[in-house]
Amino acid sequence: MSRECGLLLPRVCAALAGPRPPAAADTCLQKLLDWLGELSEAEPGLKLLQDNPCLAELLAAVLALPEPGAGLLSFALRLAGLLAASESAFQHLQQEQLLARLFGEAGPRAGAAWADAAVRGAWLDGARSMALHEPALRLLCAHGALDVIFTLQGDPSLFVASAARRLLVHTLSFSLEYEMPKAPGTRVCYWPPCAQVIVKHIEDSLQSSSVSHVKQSLKLLAGLFGSCHAPWTEVLWSGIAKQVQSFLTEESVQAPHLLADLLLNMSRSPVFCEPESSFWPLVTSALEHLTPVQAGPLAVGILRLHKCPQDVRIQAVTVLLQPMDCILRAASQPLEYSGLLDESVTDPATVESLLSSKSSCASLLCQTLGHLEELLSLSHLPVDLPGTSLLRSVMTILRFCNGLLIPTSPLGSKISQTLIGCFRVQRSALDVLAVLSEQKGCDVPVESLFDILLSYLESPNTNPMVRTGVRTQVKLVTRTSSSEK
Template sequence: LDPTVDLVQDNPCLTEFIASMLALPEPSPSILSFTLRLAGILAASENRFQLLQQEKLVVRLFGRDGPLNNAVWEDASVRSGWVEGVHSMMQHQPALHFLCDDGGINVILALQGDPSLFVASAASQLLVHMLTLSVESETTEPLSTKDSDWPVCAQLIVKWIEDSLQSSSTSQTKQSLKLLTSLFGSCHATWTEVLWLRIAKQIESFLLEETVEAQHMLANLLLSMAWSPVFCDTEGNFWALVTSALERLTPMQAGPLAVGLLRLYKCPQDVRIQALTVLLQPMDCILRAASQPLEYAGLLDESVSDPATVESLLSSKSSCVSLLCQTLAHLRELLSLIHLPVDLPCTSLLRSLMTILQFCNGFLSPASPLGSTISRILINCFRVQRSALDVLAVLLEQKGCGALIESLLDVLLAYLESPNTSPTVLKKTFQATAEWLGRLQELSYSNSRCQQIEKILKDVFLVLQKHLCSPCWEVRDSSLEFLTVLIKCLRDYDEFRQSLLSSEVPRLTENLLDDPESYVRASAVTAVGHLAFITYFAPELPVIGNQYNKENIVTKLQEILSTDPEGFPRRAVIRIFTEWLRQGCTGSLEDTEQFVSRVVQTMEHDLDWEVRLGGLELVEVFCTQTICQLGPSKCPYAPISSAVTTSIHQDKSLQIFCRAKLFSFLFRSLCDCDKPVGQTACDVLLGLRANFYPVGTLKESQGTGDSHAGDGLAWLQRTLRHGSLAQNFPTDGGNGLDFQDPESMMLALGTIDLKELRDELSKSSDHVEKSPLSLLQDILATVGTVEENEADCY
């Protein structure tokens, strides 16, 4: 709002509205809440604050005589409006002094314990803002720890913080820690270090008192301080306190602190190592519990805290799952970073993950009592299984993991074969298996290694055959997605192709094109489409038998495109056809022309706009390839010199596009009721025009052509102006324009202002009128019954 008083003076209705609302004996809580917010916004300017103060509106809204002592204060929306109004107003010293003098700070302090979490959080944020405003606007000299150096408002808040930290009330202690966490996280001024010196001893004492219930909040406080430049650059006491916290907090409490410190660039190296040790301790315990004595190297040489604490948590059903899920989530977060700030023992970490997965499916018989207990707790635990599989996916890129790939694939295969694996876990197992199978090509070659790889692939396809026949559609769907990913990664790998073609997987996949579930049919289309790169489009490959017929599968996919009642399979067909075209798998130019023409005529009237949009992408790829194949210009649609504008190459490509009936589809799409379709069609036509009309030749060409074509163009221009409102877009030449005539289409490309059309299509739906009233009218019109919904709408 305008930071002058003119806004209020020129619009007396604002103050009249506030005064009339205050005059009501029982104001509506929602209207009162709105009024408090509005008044706070108006009072954000010091001049407007003074004007509202003169009319006694500020004190009646935010002072003792306001809604504080009214029954309406019981409504949470009123308390929320009061806090937000005060926050908006708190931009200058007069507002700060008003609240201090009128006792408003005590109200805000009390609201931190409000039953409404929104109000409590807003009150805490307001106190942070007020403390910052008080110190930074009312001090000229550096502060010390003495009370007398601090402004009055800041003294009140700091005194409450100190008292709350020493209070026997757990709720007050938590409120003060939350406030400090927010303050140190948002304010990085040097005076925050002075405040810290006043409370540091009390914070340290919390770490020594194991009975303090607010210990878990210390991790958040220390982490917000560590990210502040005021504290992260210091040496000594602060980092010593962080080290103490890592040692004394429970693993569940210290975990978030540890992962936060590991992401911190300026964290001291000794603290970083200690944080990593805290994070890895549960994983190390799992590894040690699996075998006694330890068969492989552990994750840690020594522990930060007592190992018995972690063992105790892992031995309890209530805490074991929570601790492992938290640890795995933190590891995934850390491994997802582009640059790891620490060196992780990835080989041992992978062993630990495999051990967890084996505990969960009961395939590991631990020798230690602790291992037996953990195994009983984790058996069929979906939460831990999903978390461990998520970490496997990001661990793939780390060094040192390739040596264990065969052992890991054995574990994953056991999950794929187990009837107890839930559909969700199975999907994640498929994803992890596909990722790790993709690394097979990196392994060194030898006869024994090749035999091992062939066995792995054979086992994978055997279990995939079973899942493709599952009665559960989610399993069939996940299996098809898994097959598609495998083909994308490994289709150039000889052992993979041979194993795939010698299995029943291709036949079963094609059978699923007729699955009763549309999601499965869509996934089957995608899988068959990628399978075609091996079975149909690679004639040099030895095909077992003669079961693969390219024409049959193309016909089947075209049938799905024209007859499937659901949109998902039809969209999948268009994507596959486009991919085939892009990869040059559709034969000669003549064959490709016929193929594209059939596809366009099939889907141009499809009711699903995403199918039509996919069709436009297919057309764009075809145009690009045809022009590149016939003409000397660079792609896509690069302008060529005017000397060859009417070259035989250009004429031939235009004739091909007309015969394939592309222009009728493109121009009709300009009037599509779904804007993305119209925009894409316009872009394709602009690309074609740039090819057929090089720079400088467009204006020369306009206005040419016979009168019959001119009438047809006039009709087309009128139709396009109607946009999506155009009815019955005929393309049979009945309106004087033949969409299969190269000369007419050349003239249309040169005459129609496609750039203006693109600008129109780019406008938002509310470009005619942008106003709150227009929006409300649109909402009411959508609802239909205005009388019943008008009040709710407004």
């Protein structure tokens, strides 16, 4: 600590702790907190407190104020957590019960300032900074803090809700690693009390009739399995797997996107990624029961994995190709060319229903085209995509979008009415077309493709951004066809 700053710190703390504290800007308080954080890293927390008793005095003074401002209270909560990260400093602050008063029932949680999201967020940040040793975990468990954190998962502030989930993930993983340095027991009942409370909350929330509680637990689990890859996660999963699986078989799947996020995060974990893992049948079930819109992100994520059973990969590809296959089949009956798929994963009627609806057709195609572009841009694909048939499907979409195609099927007519002039789909299709045109083994029907592209250039209704993309594609196709000759 520089001598000048050290001399100023008591005066700054005294000013902040006074009966009429200055209206310090949040940025000033944050800079002060950052500086104190650097000091705490440079020297033990206890020494920092002993050399600067004004810091503990500031915390006590803030607690003594009848209604401290949200900015000052937030600063005090973060400062307390920062200082208490050291176990010795934690014990020093607890001599006057400062931490229990700040993070316990009678602290800010009971005051009017708690209505401010910044205070709730600071409380979570302080608790997270502090929860690096057993005494801090005991404090949180003993003063009802876990119940508060559970509640804050549903906070109207997304920032606060996210911080609450991160704190729960940290608390669970740290309690297991700290209190059970050896492999945790194969049953949750052998785990530390703090961990048991969190797991019980997760299980109860998953079984709750409240959709919001189910969603909170799924988000928490997605974060947990996304960041924790320890063997104990398999023990946790064994207790909730059946409940999660039951969500997929319901007539109306609850929180489908959250389920997909959870399964994708689990598939990336070394604990579950082995091909013989019992986890993969659940992924298969999700790909089957979720709609293409819901299952799309899961499917493309699965295809990016290095470890995955081949049958699951094939199923994921099928999910992505179903809308493109449906486009080909809707364009002409009987099919002028072979379709993309021999069989479907999702009920074909579901895909047809989505494509025939104005509200979902463009969104489904944009999502599908975006995922295909992402996969085709990879340097190595774990599965082969039918490039030529896929190209014909993309060209068919472009024909639908500018009215060149006169469909002979009822579904094709509905798709045509929805897609005419839809520049979002046009741009997405052009992006995939650009990648496909450079794929080896993809038979590009140059004349047909030029006819489509020229029709866009000649039409006065073509969106300027689409027109730019078409020009780029014309150059690309010209260059590709010339090099082949």
